[in-house]
Amino acid sequence: MEKIVFFDNSATTPISEKVLEAMMPYLTSSYGNASSIYSLGRDSRKAIDKARDQVAKALNGDSKEIYFTNSGTESDNWAIKGVAYANKDKGKHIITSSIEHHAVLHTCKHLEKQGFEVTYLPVNKNGLVEIKDLIEAIRPDTILISIMYANNEIGTVQPIEEIGEIAKEKNIYFHTDAVQAIGNIDIDLQKLNIDLLSLSGHKFNGPKGIGALYIKNGTKVENLLHGGSQEKGKRPSTENVAGIVGLGKAIELATKDIAKKEKYLKNLREYAIENLLKIPHTILNGDRERRLPGNVNVCFEYIEGESILLMLDQHNICASSGSACTSGSLDPSHVLLAIGLPHEIAHGSLRLTFSERNTKEEIDYLLNLLPAIIQRLRDMSPLYNQAK
Amino acid sequence: MDSNKKKKVMIGMSGGVDSSVAAYILKQKGYDVTGVTMQIWQEDKEQEGSCCSLTAVEDARRVATKLDIPYYVINFKKVFDEKVIQYFIKEYLAGRTPNPCIACNRYVKFEEFLNKAISMDMDYVATGHYAKVDYKDGRYLLMKSASKKKDQTYVLYNLTQEQLSKTLFPLEDITKEEVRAIAKELKLNVASKPDSQEICFVEDNNYGKFLEENSTLKTKPGDIIDTKGKLLGRHNGIYNYTIGQRKGLSISSNKPLFVIDIDPINNQIVVGDDSEGFGKTLIAEDINLIAIEKLTEERRVSAKIRYAAQESLALIKPLEDDKILVKFDTPQRAITPGQAVVFYDGDIVLGGGTIVKKD
Numbered sequence A: 001m002e003k004i005v006f007f008d009n010s011a012t013t014p015i016s017e018k019v020l021e022a023m024m025p026y027l028t029s030s031y032g033n034a035s036s037i038y039s040l041g042r043d044s045r046k047a048i049d050k051a052r053d054q055v056a057k058a059l060n061g062d063s064k065e066i067y068f069t070n071s072g073t074e075s076d077n078w079a080i081k082g083v084a085y086a087n088k089d090k091g092k093h094i095i096t097s098s099i100e101h102h103a104v105l106h107t108c109k110h111l112e113k114q115g116f117e118v119t120y121l122p123v124n125k126n127g128l129v130e131i132k133d134l135i136e137a138i139r140p141d142t143i144l145i146s147i148m149y150a151n152n153e154i155g156t157v158q159p160i161e162e163i164g165e166i167a168k169e170k171n172i173y174f175h176t177d178a179v180q181a182i183g184n185i186d187i188d189l190q191k192l193n194i195d196l197l198s199l200s201g202h203k204f205n206g207p208k209g210i211g212a213l214y215i216k217n218g219t220k221v222e223n224l225l226h227g228g229s230q231e232k233g234k235r236p237s238t239e240n241v242a243g244i245v246g247l248g249k250a251i252e253l254a255t256k257d258i259a260k261k262e263k264y265l266k267n268l269r270e271y272a273i274e275n276l277l278k279i280p281h282t283i284l285n286g287d288r289e290r291r292l293p294g295n296v297n298v299c300f301e302y303i304e305g306e307s308i309l310l311m312l313d314q315h316n317i318c319a320s321s322g323s324a325c326t327s328g329s330l331d332p333s334h335v336l337l338a339i340g341l342p343h344e345i346a347h348g349s350l351r352l353t354f355s356e357r358n359t360k361e362e363i364d365y366l367l368n369l370l371p372a373i374i375q376r377l378r379d380m381s382p383l384y385n386q387a388k
Numbered sequence B: 001m002d003s004n005k006k007k008k009v010m011i012g013m014s015g016g017v018d019s020s021v022a023a024y025i026l027k028q029k030g031y032d033v034t035g036v037t038m039q040i041w042q043e044d045k046e047q048e049g050s051c052c053s054l055t056a057v058e059d060a061r062r063v064a065t066k067l068d069i070p071y072y073v074i075n076f077k078k079v080f081d082e083k084v085i086q087y088f089i090k091e092y093l094a095g096r097t098p099n100p101c102i103a104c105n106r107y108v109k110f111e112e113f114l115n116k117a118i119s120m121d122m123d124y125v126a127t128g129h130y131a132k133v134d135y136k137d138g139r140y141l142l143m144k145s146a147s148k149k150k151d152q153t154y155v156l157y158n159l160t161q162e163q164l165s166k167t168l169f170p171l172e173d174i175t176k177e178e179v180r181a182i183a184k185e186l187k188l189n190v191a192s193k194p195d196s197q198e199i200c201f202v203e204d205n206n207y208g209k210f211l212e213e214n215s216t217l218k219t220k221p222g223d224i225i226d227t228k229g230k231l232l233g234r235h236n237g238i239y240n241y242t243i244g245q246r247k248g249l250s251i252s253s254n255k256p257l258f259v260i261d262i263d264p265i266n267n268q269i270v271v272g273d274d275s276e277g278f279g280k281t282l283i284a285e286d287i288n289l290i291a292i293e294k295l296t297e298e299r300r301v302s303a304k305i306r307y308a309a310q311e312s313l314a315l316i317k318p319l320e321d322d323k324i325l326v327k328f329d330t331p332q333r334a335i336t337p338g339q340a341v342v343f344y345d346g347d348i349v350l351g352g353g354t355i356v357k358k359d
Helices: A017-027 A039-059 A072-086 A102-113 A131-137 A160-170 A241-256 A258-276 A305-314 A334-338 A360-379 A382-387 B017-028 B054-067 B077-093 B100-119 B161-165 B176-185 B207-214
Strands: A066-069 A093-097 A117-121 A142-146 A173-177 A196-200 A211-215 A282-284 A295-300 A349-353 B008-012 B032-039 B071-075 B124-126 B132-136 B139-143 B222-226 B231-235 B258-263 B268-272 B278-289 B299-304 B312-318 B324-333 B340-345 B348-358
Touching (some): A017 A241, A039 A066, A066 A072, A072 A196, A072 A211, A093 A102, A102 A117, A241 A258, A295 A305, A295 A360, A305 A349, A305 A360, B054 B071, B077 B100, B100 B124, B100 B161, B139 B161
Parallel strands (some): A173 A196, B008 B032
Antiparallel strands (some): A295 A349, B139 B348, B222 B231, B278 B324, B299 B312, B299 B340, B312 B324, B340 B348
């Protein structure tokens, strides 16, 4: 097989044809600055308004509550720092989980240096936050709970509805990083008590470099950036019109037929998991049921995930170990350590994340190669030979 | 290449000019080349000019992209910590002067890295060292490369026959000047990068500070004495000194004084004048022989006791427990326990070992 098999859709996705088509005018002829008064500018303004409506509709929110940003990371930073700074008179305590994306974790670490206190909730062995831990962690000075919708590594879907209810009852702001959830899970903001929600365009066939933050009306959030009056003065910067248009179109398409997509991805996922677990000494990470429909994360004991990825790359299979954002670091995934895996096992993880473009044949191609690769690496592993 | 199927080589790329050009040469010769940077040491504070910082990763990645070869960063942090850093700390605290580059080559580059390469179905590993591998009369030989000035065989004497059979040194036939010229011609962004000099994980070459920060060590001041036992001053921990050291002794004397011995048991530094720092014999252990299977009788060699030292003629003699006695024809300055002694026959490395004792 010469073509590339892309099993890393949680890292990024390609821009779909329809999305590119929608963007093209704003990369070429319709180049107006959306703040300009003439028609070229108004064209851009109109396109942004439409995209904002598309995002609002996809989440069942109000378009006045949608703010465009550069990325999921920026949205997370803005939500957490913005709430923290704007509400510090009320309290300086934040609750998050130990398996958040680094965009959340490192932001919280940064706030700790500025005098905020942060509780990092543990997760159970399946990667789920326990509601009783959350309730115990809440203090009178807690101003924000930030818990991700679905985990980027092990795909665990958190009890967002229950967390939202607790947050509302205790009058604490609730932010969720939904970067991995959009397009995979049906999200209805009218049913969930979410005050802030982060999303990122390139995770659902939109372009890179564009994200959004949903901020519920009435939420006190301080600006991260200061400048012009774009995004009602809350997020100044000349609008990335093509990116915004692309995100709008992409989220519309991604949330249109979510039940059908979910079914297709679950089929691929279950097929892959069943067969991967036939390889001896293989562990499934995360919750078997409460997980993203296209997420597989397994550990092959005694070997390093890194080596598997390199071997798969030689066969044109794109996969990852942990998340793409941490592949530059040397340490085992903080997520896998948080679900209680020992260091040596946490090193051996393989994450496969499917999209509708993937097929069962592609999974068969992987399944045909993998046992020999694993065996080869195990034969070289002192740990494996000791265990034998 | 003769074979239809290209031989696969994994080359260690540090982001420096040598390994970059080495990768280029392999590609020119028709190998299927994969570049790898071994990440071995990660600290917020990084040093320019050391081999393994994150900026080095960026440099190496750019070179690999330019050469159009696959490139990976692979984690060797654990083995590096165990086999290089902990060894380094232990040796200093025992009053010896370790050579971490030798340990790194032995356990990291030519053991873990090679294993990784084999597990990835590679035929060879390669590095940008100035050295040469040859095969003659049933043995793999480690030899000096064309660049005698930059010769790095001293830090490679631990290579085994098995390791040498799977090792390529692409710079074996060219000089440093030629390497720089090639890099310039290819417009590699690393062409004018300075050579790495100091130990990659020790900032500003400040061993004492590194040891204090990275071990449970408590500073233990002690006496500085002369060879007759006369108290001359105080030291702030024996690990701050190496044999042959002249600077930083803080002793006033009418003649230059050198560290001639470090006594970890009595926590003393012994100093003496220039003449007292010389010795003619030493004992080496933990021997690795390359050109010969075993040393069975006395043999004339040329030997080197430090990376930067000149070779000197010597007689080597097998002792019990596979140790070797080395008798130099002329006295050597600052024979230092913990450092390696490497034996040569012309350009061929016979083998080497760790200096344990001097007379």
